[in-house]
Amino acid sequence: MLEARSVTAKNSRVPGIVAVEGVSLKARRGEVLGIAGLMGAGRTELLMALFGCYPGTVTGEIRVAGKEVRIESPADAIGHGIGLVTEDRKRTGLILEHTILVNVTLAALPRVSGKYVTEESREISAAERVLRSLRLKAASLFTTVSTLSGGNQQKVVLGKWLLTEPKVLLLDEPTRGIDVGAKQEIYAEIDELARSGLAVVLVSSELPEVLGLSDRVMVMHAGRVTGEFPVDKATPELVMACATGQANQVA
Amino acid sequence: MLALVGVWIIFTIVTDGVFLEPRNFSNLMRQTAVTGILAVGMVMVILAGQIDLSVGSLVGITGMAAVLVQTSLHWGLWPSLFAGIAVGALIGALQGALTAYAGIPAFIVTLGGLLAWRGATKGISAGNTYPVEIRMFKNIGQSYLSPTTGTVLLALGIAAFSVLVLQRNRSRRQHGLSAWNAAGLALRILLPSAIAAAFVWAFNRYAGIPIPVLILIVVALAGTFVTKNTTYGRYLHAIGGNPEAARLSGINLPLNIMLSFCVLGALAGVAGIIYTARVGAAGPDAGTLLELDAIAACVIGGASLMGGRGTVIGACLGALFMASLDNGMSLKNVPDFIQDIVKGSVLVAAVGLDIWGRRRR
Numbered sequence: 001m002l003e004a005r006s007v008t009a010k011n012s013r014v015p016g017i018v019a020v021e022g023v024s025l026k027a028r029r030g031e032v033l034g035i036a037g038l039m040g041a042g043r044t045e046l047l048m049a050l051f052g053c054y055p056g057t058v059t060g061e062i063r064v065a066g067k068e069v070r071i072e073s074p075a076d077a078i079g080h081g082i083g084l085v086t087e088d089r090k091r092t093g094l095i096l097e098h099t100i101l102v103n104v105t106l107a108a109l110p111r112v113s114g115k116y117v118t119e120e121s122r123e124i125s126a127a128e129r130v131l132r133s134l135r136l137k138a139a140s141l142f143t144t145v146s147t148l149s150g151g152n153q154q155k156v157v158l159g160k161w162l163l164t165e166p167k168v169l170l171l172d173e174p175t176r177g178i179d180v181g182a183k184q185e186i187y188a189e190i191d192e193l194a195r196s197g198l199a200v201v202l203v204s205s206e207l208p209e210v211l212g213l214s215d216r217v218m219v220m221h222a223g224r225v226t227g228e229f230p231v232d233k234a235t236p237e238l239v240m241a242c243a244t245g246q247a248n249q250v251a
Numbered sequence: 252m253l254a255l256v257g258v259w260i261i262f263t264i265v266t267d268g269v270f271l272e273p274r275n276f277s278n279l280m281r282q283t284a285v286t287g288i289l290a291v292g293m294v295m296v297i298l299a300g301q302i303d304l305s306v307g308s309l310v311g312i313t314g315m316a317a318v319l320v321q322t323s324l325h326w327g328l329w330p331s332l333f334a335g336i337a338v339g340a341l342i343g344a345l346q347g348a349l350t351a352y353a354g355i356p357a358f359i360v361t362l363g364g365l366l367a368w369r370g371a372t373k374g375i376s377a378g379n380t381y382p383v384e385i386r387m388f389k390n391i392g393q394s395y396l397s398p399t400t401g402t403v404l405l406a407l408g409i410a411a412f413s414v415l416v417l418q419r420n421r422s423r424r425q426h427g428l429s430a431w432n433a434a435g436l437a438l439r440i441l442l443p444s445a446i447a448a449a450f451v452w453a454f455n456r457y458a459g460i461p462i463p464v465l466i467l468i469v470v471a472l473a474g475t476f477v478t479k480n481t482t483y484g485r486y487l488h489a490i491g492g493n494p495e496a497a498r499l500s501g502i503n504l505p506l507n508i509m510l511s512f513c514v515l516g517a518l519a520g521v522a523g524i525i526y527t528a529r530v531g532a533a534g535p536d537a538g539t540l541l542e543l544d545a546i547a548a549c550v551i552g553g554a555s556l557m558g559g560r561g562t563v564i565g566a567c568l569g570a571l572f573m574a575s576l577d578n579g580m581s582l583k584n585v586p587d588f589i590q591d592i593v594k595g596s597v598l599v600a601a602v603g604l605d606i607w608g609r610r611r612r
Contacts, residue, residue, distance in 0.1 A: 078501040095492035107500040109482050121422050
């Protein structure tokens, strides 16, 4: 579904820093591609490059559903069916002082409400539908998201992207700062999304999480891919070796 | 809102009732119109987390443009109105583009604009004042709707408003939100209607609803619709609330920000026309410092200069509040310098109280 070839991302503010170098990946429908690695390996930057929001020059070829596309802004990415759940939901994923309804409809307003004039009743229906399937626990759609727990906040973010009807969902540390119970619910949801046909790319620093959810695992080190193998071949030792640059196994 | 009523009560007592006399009431509301129209545009810019310090100079230059095309080019009514609004919209778009696309902070762009456009106004007028030549043009600032027309509009307005409230109630029931009972419904319809009727009655006691007030009402209704019921309005709230999150949700920040400046510019053109029409002539100093009144009106009305929060109705009430202070102090012949001290202090106090109140909650 999503195919990237030789993606390179060069930082425009700090010359000389190449955050992502020559990375190629394939994310298939119905599959979870986990990306493991240490902090600073360039995983977040890779997702940003795929989503059109990397602050620098991005080169390389990106194909969605077999067609080559140019992604130069988040709007481009969304238009091609890509969604990004960012690392820091409070800073870049949600507008904390606004309501659940406003946040969850934000990325798909023309589809879910109206191209120019908004229709609250349509928004409420769509929001209820998606948030019910995510088992969000909140008093009402008009609750301010800053009062929600981390898990519920993340569900609002997930709901926001589901309403854009994506083909590819990029997840950056989706369970960071979330309690155990909510974590399990989100794992189940990720599973369900993949099973329903989405291509899921999961970046996580928690090894058990990556090994537990993924069908295939990719490992990055210093901006490059140092490992790629199906999950049944991924032992913690192998993944760590690739992540620290000591091994290089692309199968 | 309480402050507004409070101020009105104080001034009525202090001026032995002159404050609320029909003629003064009419004047007060006419004075509110120009600031109010600017405030409606300003609130949308502030919602997006921006600011525009040049609107006073825009009022000057658009008014001057609208009159000069009459004097020098012998344009008629509609072309000159178009000229005024177009000049405002173009300047707004330019300032918006410099802010949104070139990345220059809005504060700086519009501060430069404040100086530059005022200079331009003095330049194209050579320092002279030009009287308005077209009668209909002057009427925009000086005429009234006949009491009959006013009452008819009031009735239509109340009917439309009632329908809207009932529709909202029905949609609340449809979505499992608690619908209002008969008493709640009656209150929600009757209270605003009574207030509107009181205003129209007060206007009709003098000469009818002033045209500037009518224009303000239309602008305020349009502004409320845009900020609450359009995708564009929702995007403005998002951009001001969290620009990064808005951008990552696919919103086009530069375009929406530029549009908000363009709309404010056009509204400054409308305000400039009304101002010039009311005075009867276009002068090089018209509109000086009006931006401060507009910004104060928005902030007193509850807008946050950080962006993401603010309403059109709040801005209008804020404008009414500022105009009431002006009007009341003038009636009591309070010296100009004291008026300025009072207005400045009230602005700081009003916002300080608002922030304190929020913190307590």
